[in-house]
Each structure stands twice: as structure tokens, then as C-alpha cells.
Amino acid sequence: MKLAVIGLGLIGGSMAKDLRRTRFATDIIGVDDNPESAQLALRLGIADRISSLEIAVKEADIVIVAIPVDKIVRLLPYILDHIPASTTVIDVGSTKREIAGVVKGHTLRGNFIPSHPMAGTENSGPAAAVENLFDGKICIICDHDKCRPQHLALAEKMYQSLGMPIAYMTSDEQDHTSAFISHLPHATSFVLANAVLAIEDRNIIFDLASGGFQSTVRLAKSSPEMWAPIFWQNRDYICEALEVYIHHLEEFKESLNNSDDKQLSELIVSANKIRGVLDGDNSSLTKNEETIIKFYTK
């Protein structure tokens, strides 16, 4: 199968690597508006050849759009305007309402699968592309009822070949959920880096930073080109998430200010529940069958 990968960075490059390895893709056309990134991707074997967007979208069976979400909004209508009627288009952006919105009335809307593979690292560019980035992680597919069955089936087959279970939800549900589970942790990490850099001497941070600090600020290394547009497009839900977070933060500070050691301990015990959730020991928690069905069936 012939793939066009628009954007040869961390996500596009990693997808290309795995889709070639699994033989899902036999021919990969790379497109990148940065000529240096394009040449690097070619040298790294991410793409078989580099082409213009215009040519790539006409030749490919699947077009993967793996660029920052503001650029997806600008390019997606052009891509749907220029593909043959048989081509599948898949974007991998972290936000979905605005992206789905710009092609709402397009005659080839059914060819487009809005998706969000929930995997990544704090690095960017073709050199950051790695194998097995997606294996076992969830991919969200949005508004599947607006996709033509053949295109949906091909996108599902592609994500399954990357080892990704698929969750189905609306663009609105995905943006709300991602605001809390992905965008908020990025925001808190950027802010933690700024708060500590504002107070502490850089040499002290460098010397004293333990694994705990490094883990908590890791996401603060993420690129502004990718993250500013995500925060921007999802700002209503991210502001909601930030408000909830600040409320819990104030509660934590009050427990210290009010010398309420019982409340402080309770807040820590409550937070500890994340261990059971993340480490898969979900047995003691109430299973919400309705939610499971919503996520795993269509």
C-alpha cells in the first residue's frame, strides 16, 4: 500500500517506521515543509522519497496528516479537495473539534478519519522517530458515524497493525478527556518548570534534580510548535481542567495553612488511588459497564 506521510516528525516518522516494518506500507512518500527535516527523514529511511504535497496526495492510498494541529486545520480542506475519491485521509492531532469542523460539509468528509493515537515523547523531529511507540497504547477514533465504512475499516486495520486498541468517541468527548489526561499534565509540567526556574539557580537545579523532579517536568521539554496550537484549540476544556486543578491545589495549600494534618493525609491517600488505576489493579473499583461499551464498541 502506498502511504503519504505529511509531517516527518516524532509521530509521522514513528508511524512510518512501524507501518513499513509490519509491511502495511510498501511505499512511503514523505512530505515536510522543512527541507532539512525531509532530507533527514530520507536518510533515516523513514520515507522512500520526498515529494510535494500536491503530488503526494494524488498518488497515495492513505494520507496521514501528522503536523501541528493549527497546520492540520489549514491543510486538511486542501487535502480533501485534491485526493482521488478512493483515498483515505487520517489525521493524528491531539485535538479534534476544530479539525473535524473545517471539513464538516466537504463532499469527501467520509474519506477522513479523525484520530488521536495516544502516544508520544517529549522529543520532536525525524530524529525523534522510534519503533514501537504505539504498541499497546490506545488510539481514539472520533465521529466514526461520519466516516465511510471502507475508509474507517482501513484506518482501523492500520492502527491494529501498530498494535493499538481503538476507542470510539465524539470529537467533543475526546477533547474533554484529552484536556484532563493529556493536555493538563503538559500544562502542569510547563508551569512547574517555569516556577522552579524563576526561583532556583540553574546550577542548583542541575545538581540537585532527582529522578522525581525529572519525571514531573519531563513534558516541559515538549515543543511550542506542537503544544501552543493544542492548548489554543482546546482552550475551553483546558481552562476547565486548570480550574479543577487549581481548586485541588488550593485545597492542598489550605490543609497546610490550617494545620489540618488529617485533611493532608486524606489528600495523599486519595491521590495514591492513581496507583491502582495505572498499574491495572482496577479490581476494587466499580466498573462502569456503560463506559466500557461506549469505548470499545461502535
Place this chain on the structure above:
Amino acid sequence: MKLAVIGLGLIGGSMAKDLRRTRFATDIIGVDDNPESAQLALRLGIADRISSLEIAVKEADIVIVAIPVDKIVRLLPYILDHIPASTTVIDVGSTKREIAGVVKGHTLRGNFIPSHPMAGTENSGPAAAVENLFDGKICIICDHDKCRPQHLALAEKMYQSLGMPIAYMTSDEQDHTSAFISHLPHATSFVLANAVLAIEDRNIIFDLASGGFQSTVRLAKSSPEMWAPIFWQNRDYICEALEVYIHHLEEFKESLNNSDDKQLSELIVSANKIRGVLDGDNSSLTKNEETIIKFYTK
């Protein structure tokens, strides 16, 4: 050398393992107020034998106090009351002002080395003890001018055998710096877990949590027995750190609310500087020679 390790958990257990491996310790007496932990530590080879606190502090050349900081405050005067005049006592708590304060006027104050090895994980108990936890990490020694030279030298030799460079500062400096670099990241992580658990269904978190979320909430798995007393003893500086953090968080939220995309990008670019600081590319930053001297010389 004969070591008494009071508290056979993550830190005490990991120190015992490495100090035996490097042959710094030839005989390790374990003390733990939890009989199950004591027996587990014995089975895991962390301690050679289990003893009461009373006997252990009389027999050892060095007493390592590796228990939660509230218990250090309660036990430390007893320990100094009962050691022979030749014994060195080292605590490894994350706070220092209150701990140093309780033995301020003690006749054997000079035998006590207040220290904070800046290493750990989110796990606890003897089973969490691992080898090489400390190698290459910094150990803070506080108020070294109040320690007798022989005891200070032995503590330094012990930490050097663990592979730890030593930084010297006052208890007050250590508590302020740790508030920002260690305690604040723990607080933000506990609060992030609580905020997300309050809104999102546990199954959704379990399914959708990517590496980014897991990294940012990792510290939220840390135990309340260890962390509530740390927050408590250092609450003035932690409240200061939380206020600085909330200020930066409000600034971030305002940039979204005010549609100020220039400010938003600047906040991300500013946070990205943590990459240079953490990854050791400190070359572009102004070196503050005074600080380096303060930290590495006595």
C-alpha cells in the same frame, strides 16, 4: 564496620544493600517497628540480624536513621541519649530544620550528621529497596560546622562509597531548595492525580493514560506515612513554592483566557529551558561561581 539501620524501607534498605556490596559495612543490624518489615528485610538479606533500637544503638559504629521525618524528630534525642560517645548518627530525612532543632543543645550534637541523599522512587518498604539507587545523585549535608570532624569524615566516606557527590548547606537552605526541587513536584503530582480522579472515570484513565500522564503522576503513588510529615515540617517553604507555582499557573490560564498566543508560546519556550538545565547543556547559562563554591566547598 558495624551499621545499625533504623527503618528498613526504600532508603534504609537500599543504603544497606549498597554499603554491604561496597564492603563499607560488614555487619548490619536492622531495626523496624513493623515486625513484618523486619522479617522481610532479613529474608531479603538487607540486615544480618534484627534487634531492638536499644541494643542496636549501643552496638553500632554508625546509626543510620531512615524513618519518616516525624519519627526522626521523636527518636533522634533518644538515640543520642543512648549511643556511646564514639558513635556516628546520620539521618536521611527530606527536611532538616526541625530535625536539627530537636538535638540543638545535646551534648553529643557533634556526633550527628543531618543529611538528605536526593534519591528515591515512588515505592516503599523493604521490597522496594534496590541497588545503585544513590550512585551519581547528590547528598546534602547540613550545618556541617556543628558536626565533630571525625563523624563528618565518616559520613562523607559513607556517602562517597555510595557514589554520591556531597553538597554542603545550612538546614534552612536545604529546606528551601528541597521545597522547590523535591517537595513541590510531589505536591503537584498528588494534586494532579486528585484533579483527574475527581473528573474522569477510572476506566477511561486506565485505558487512555499515555506515558506523559504516567510520568507526571508517578510521584502521586508515594506513601502518606513518608510524605505528610515532610509537607508538615516544611510547610512554610512549601506554601511559598505552591504560591509561586499557582501564580505561574494563573498566568498560563490567563494567556488562554485572554487569547494571548504570543504569551502562551513564550511560556512554553521559557519552560523548554529546563531541557538544557536537566540534560547538562548548561553552557549557554550564566554560571554563578559563588553558588558553585557554596555548594562544593565547606
